[in-house]
Amino acid sequence: MQSPSPDSSGGRPSHPTRTSGLRSFSAGPGVLPSGPSSVQTLPSEFAELLTPRGVRLLQTGRHPGVERVRADPAWRFLPLTDVIDPRRAASVLALLERAVGPHLKPMSQPIPAETILLQEQNYADLLPKAVRVSTAMLESRRSRSWKAAEEIGLPAMLQSPSYRAMAEVLAGRALRARWGIQALRYGPGDYTGPHNDAHPEDPDARDGYFDLHVSLADAGVKQQWIQYARAGHFSELSPLTAPGVLAAYRLPFWHSVGPLVPRPRLLSRARRWVLLGTFLYAPAKPARPSRRVEPHGPAPRPTSRGAGHGR
């Protein structure tokens, strides 16, 4: 599925211990050299973008920021600024800019004037989602942006086993085998207004789903913040200006991304790319039927509910 919005994510991390098989992922240089240059392709495994701390998170589930949110079953958004290698982040951004940047499509959804002109009651404000961003059309394999992205290996990296494994580590539960991917870019003044990414009409997503975002900010980004709700108030702020941020979202929840503020002398490098995967939760496994004879009637029937489903 495609995430309904830019910059969206995260669950009760009774953290899965599915680390076997992950030890083969390394933080080695892979295809990317360290630092912007004439890189031709992205690494085939997401794990190659990670710092040693990121690799440790992937392999063991241990990270101070992740452990903090595990104590809070209501957490929704978790940004990690020390798991993506900043020099590799710069390499990825430079390659995206060169190969995919020319094929991005502007997406502009302003606030409709009718929201004020046709409002009939005081304080009955209704704000639809407004957004301005550039997006790669990865949902269409015939699009130029898909072809450009495929040539540098972007879909492969976002569909790699280590990307999914990291999503499971941060989601704290099993995810379905297939997931949607997107790529978008914020330029000066680009933003996403308040929205919640709820999908009540989709049976697979109505109970929640999970997003994993790789945020890559270039040197010309002075500021860009995500604002999000906690305990019913739009009270939380987090910067998205580090060169590489890995952000987990347990959707739906209210959030918005403020306008990108450029450094005037670096206007041509005022851009932030977001590479994201949108995951549905795997259905809960039915409980094994008991062979034991229950003294007080039949055992409860196995149920597929309980862990919920998401997208």
Ligand SMILES: [Fe+2]
């Ligand atoms: Fe969103």
